[in-house]
Amino acid sequence: MMRATLLAFALLLSAPAALADGLLLSTDPDYPGSLLRNRVTRVDVRIDGLIAQTTAYFEFVNEWDRETDAVFSFPLPDDARAVRMLYHYNGVVYEAVLEVREQATNPGTGEGGIAAEINEYLGRNGIRMHLASIPAGEIQAVEITYVETLDADTQTVEYTYPLDTGTFVRHDLDLIEFNVEIESNLEIQSAAILSHAGARTVESGANRVVLKYQESKGYLAQDFEMSYSVVPDGVTLDFYSYLPTGGDHGYLTTIARPDSLADGALPRQVVFVVNNSSRLSAGLGPSVAAVKHALAALKSEDRFNILAYNSTVQTFRSGLVAPSAGEIAAAEAFLDGLTTRNANELETALMRALAEFGSIPEGTSAAILVFTDGRASLDPQEVAVANTQGVGIYPVGTGDVDRARLEMLADLNRGFVTYLGDGENVADGLRRVTDQIGVAVVQDPVFEFTGTEVTHILPAQISTLFATRPVAVSARYATSASGTVTLSGTGASGPVAYATDIDYAQGPEKWFARVLWARAAIDQLEREIAVYGATEALKDSVIALSLQYNIRSKYTAYVADYVNV
Structure with a gap:
């Protein structure tokens, strides 16, 4: 049937408040202007097909005459998961640790003033971390890395970074910089930074493009937006895999990208x-x-x-x-x-x-x-x-x-x-x-893998493949090998199958496959908790996944302990 x-x-x-760039709010109510001045925002983006890895680096200046504690806030996009946070102290770079605790709170009651405004703009997926003893006149650097799946239709992929912080930051920055590296299995037809004039193309090839935007004395007045388009080639399969060194299993993600003109x-x-x-x-x-x-x-x-x-x-x-x-x-x-x-x-x-x-x-x-x-x-x-x-x-x-x-x-x-x-x-x-x-292009789509044992496929059921909507699964696999992945189902003319050869060990640059599987597993459990209530077993499972994969969950938070170098 x-x-x-x-x-x-x-x-x-x-509508919720618009997202914005990273902010650093002093915990001292006497700090002039409340926010430490952001002097640098530098963002490095690597896009593999529809998967974006973003690393945002910030420098804030304590312009006060004494040291202060502060809370770093970042409005993580709804579909994204943070995987790493770094911070600097006395010339040493530390990595934040993930602990079973609630996130740091912005100072104040949360019922009024700038802290309440920041809490609102952070949204449901915002990140907060407390930083201690920022010396007078010194720079506090913070870095966050996150992974997300991008919106796309048949040809065009879009990326947005939440740069607009005009509500909170009205001064110019010493430096605003974006470096965007795009790699695609499909031929890249065009790529452009849409939001900011003056961007340049550093490298341009059939399957790889590098874009750069840099501005001195710039303002955080609008979000950063870019897109790239590809040449459709029927229903195609993107495949990414990662086998951690010494691990007993690897991780994969495969995405079926449709062509609206493929088969009717x-x-x-x-x-x-x-x-x-x-x-x-x-x-x-x-x-x-x-x-x-x-x-x-x-x-x-x-x-x-x-x-x-x-x-x-x-x-x-x-x-x-x-x-x-x-x-x-x-x-x-x-x-x-x-x-x-x-x-x-x-x-x-x-x-x-x-x-x-x-x-x-x-x-x-x-x-x-x-x-x-x-x-x-x-x-x-x-x-x-x-x-x-x-x-x-x-x-x-x-x-x-x-x-x-x-x-x-x-x-x-x-x-x-x-x-x-x-x-x-x-x-x-x-x-x-x-x-x-x-x-609808392919009804009842099923992904099948050969070459090794593939387990823990998420989601367990996937949607119809529509002409302008990709479908994807993440999974774990047993050993490094070569094989094939096939998407089969029913098309307009009857049964269809689309296959491609794959390598289950593509190298460390595809580490995001591990993150995507863990994100799907945590999301599934957290939804069940939100709808039906928490049990100890569900809560323990979420915490275990969160700590193992260093991905923040509803029960964990990134903590600056000034120990983990």
Whole structure:
């Protein structure tokens, strides 16, 4: 039986504060201006396909006439995990240690003033570390390294560094520098720094580009943004592996990158589920506009229906219908007639949506689009049990959504979560997402490995491969060897398979494969804790992974102990 694809759109209109560069806040309330002056920001970025390793180095000056303690704060991107922090003291470079404790807090009550503003801009994934006894007139250097997976469509990969700190830092810096090294298995068509004029290309080749931006007396007035585009070459597989010296197993990550023109698109069955509760009344208009946009893109072989939910569930039709002109007009009238009511029965709506699908024809991608903030009575595991056809759930959110619940829902149901960017027009963002998931290229994709034993594959279930959305897995493997990786599934013309030869020991420069697997394992456990509550076993597992892989978790923090050189 063909598996369905459930696309869940999570919409919340409140937007968090914008991210910014690293800050160093004195713990002494008498420190003039509160913040130590940032004189240098230097960022080195290495991008391997869709994986970015960022190392940011900062120098802050204690301009006071006496020493002070301070808290370093950095707004780590939501998808990133910090893997190393360094700090300088008396000419010695120390590495922060990871301990089982809460992160350092910014001084003050957190209910007002600059400390509260910094806590807000840090976001859910921010890093904080206490630094002691910074001498008067001296420089405090700090360095942080983190790994993240970048946004990409068929051809274009985008990278953003949170440089905009204009709210807090209004002086110029002695130096702002970015060095970006890009390597791609696909031919690089173009690469450019978009946000800052004056960048130059240091090296340019078919599969490697190096960019540089440097400015003296510059201001932290806007985020650093760059992108590069590649020449599509059908469905391609990026593969990265790392075997630690003396380790008994290695780590791998493989990413399937689609080409929208590769093999055509699968026909779709689509159920749109609109949240018309009073809680999200401001989002009803953009949701309706996005559904209308998606309806206009349906083809004659597609089928659709619409559900609206608050305390009850309203249905446009009793079953899936063809997208004729008459049905589309009636559907738009149904959407225009929706009004808001109290309550938010998300789980009831999802169960009803799943029931809309009968026997799904072979070679068909079925989809359900659900608008919600995720803050409702919803048990992701119960939905997964009811999801007997292997429906993929794809939440899309912005603002203060229940991330853990939506991400767990997606993980258990062959999906992924997309969050709309801060300040993005909601209707335009939702239309962008409906376009992104509108063309299914490979249904029921499965990665298969030869050459060695591959275990602990995360996520256990992966989503449909869409024309503009890569899919990826991370795993562990037993020994160094050569082999193949194959992505197989169902395409528009029947069974498909895409294979490439691989080397399980690519060298230390692919160390990030270890981080990506550990990040996925920690994320999975932390979501379960957030949704269902902590048990000692879950908590111990998170802490063990965090300490073993030096990746901060909800139970651990980086600590400057002035011992670990």
